[in-house]
Amino acid sequence: MVFDNKYIQLRIEKAELLKKEGINPYANDSKRNTTIEKFLNVNTDIVNKENKRDEKRHYTLSGRIKFFRVMGKASFIKIEDESGMLQVYVARDNLTEGFYNDVFKKNIEVGDIVEVMGYPFVTGQGELSLHADELRLLTKAISPLPEKFHGVTDKEIRYRKRYLDLIMNADVRKTFKTRSKVISLTRRFFEEKGFLEVETPMMHPIAGGANAKPFVTHHNALGIDRYLRIAPELYLKRLIVGGFEAVFEINRNFRNEGMDATHNPEFTSIEFYWAYKTYKDLIEITKEYFRYLFDHLDLPTQLPYGDLEVDFSRFSEVPLIESLYTIGDVPQEIVNDKDKIIAFLKSKNIQVKNGLNLGQLQGELFDEFVEEKLINPTFITEYPVDISPLARRSDANPEITERFELFIAGREIANAFSELNDPVDQYERFKAQVESKESGDDEAHEMDLDFVEALSYGMAPTAGQGIGIDRLVMLLTNEHSIRDVLLFPAMKPIHTEEKNQQEEE
């Protein structure tokens, strides 16, 4: 039974009683004419008026009851709408006869959504409140809310029943408003820069653009499998070939991998591609993007993140190899010597896989000794070719690529490079990927001949970047789990006995 809980039964009975009184517990004719925030802002002068009230002003407000304090013939309730919380004074003698005792006190309670009409006044304790001359039920809540002081803190309930979390925790609502603003500002920023927002397929015949395991689904009409996209990269570059010179896409990617504090199977990123530009231009636009976000979010440039303090006004640039000894305190004389790096890693009790090349070993050193020390925003540049399969080689030094990753608070936030646009080189790199897939790397890229063909028509020199929106929002809201910036994070289904029985049938 869905509603067999005794508390729910009791509240259903109340709803039935209300129906008998001729009161619809699910009314559909709200007369609300302002919000709580506006009411509180417009009536700040009431405290200076005679008797601290103005009976000529009259408002209709709605919201969910969060507090219910009955004191005999008068009560205070607090109602909350999206904009704020309002105290309402409800006295027996101001309402229709009988309503206060028979309806209000008996059948209306915390959790219900009500509409109140009345005038503003300031209480003896100095709180601007509404003096109600009418109160009506809009929506009966038949499930009781969690406890009013502690709320819900159980993470499982908070994630599985996000609506309860949102009802009970104002700071959670704030986090998701910030998230929404970040996405909206990101869109505006790139539009103002002349970028075109595009939508590319979510279902791909070949899962490309990153190294990750895809989700597979089936298209019945064509009788073929499709992959949920792991990245939009290869489609966005096709558009650059087609002549669009600045495109971006803000959307979901799907990766069939583990879940933890920074990984959810579906996550949001922005990718943008900019023709006739290089990664140097991307560094500049990234700095500008952060300034834009902070300005419009009214955030100070110094932000706490856990125990850390991040200064978003100080972006620095360090080549990867240099960062190893200037930031990671790795002896400078070993950073270009495979054997010495292996010996060094072993001396630090770090397991080293066999067969790694120099670039991969430098990447290991970076991950172990540098990454977590990059607190203020840092562009790590000049990545080795060995660990940058999609990036264009530097013309000056073919061992390194025109690439950077942006790190903040010890975490990667963005990945960017001047794009590879040599179709023959791209073909060869795909072939190498296919070989490593055949030898067991199930995350290696598949051959995408259609994309190679697109490049063969000529893609202008282009720079492209991806930014993980979820991780960015985590930074800006001081949240430490990706689940706290996703409204509905992925959760395992709960197996109840009822469901098991259904499955057996």
Place this chain on the structure above:
RNA sequence: GUCCUGUUAGCUCAGCUGGUAGAGCACGUCACUUUUAAUGAUGUGGCCGAUGGUUCGAAUCCAUCACAGGACACCA
């Protein structure tokens, strides 16, 4: 995938070395016309995550499973 920790009333949590299940809030009843987690009195409320085992006796000990959180591994 591995390890650690947790799961007790609608919610937040106690419950010792095994002996009939506890509090606060919420809810019911009563009192109370300016409260701020209102207050006072009183009452209802539990398959102690699931399944097995040990025991005269299990919320408590053991095993397996489920879910969650954390760490590590893997992964951008």
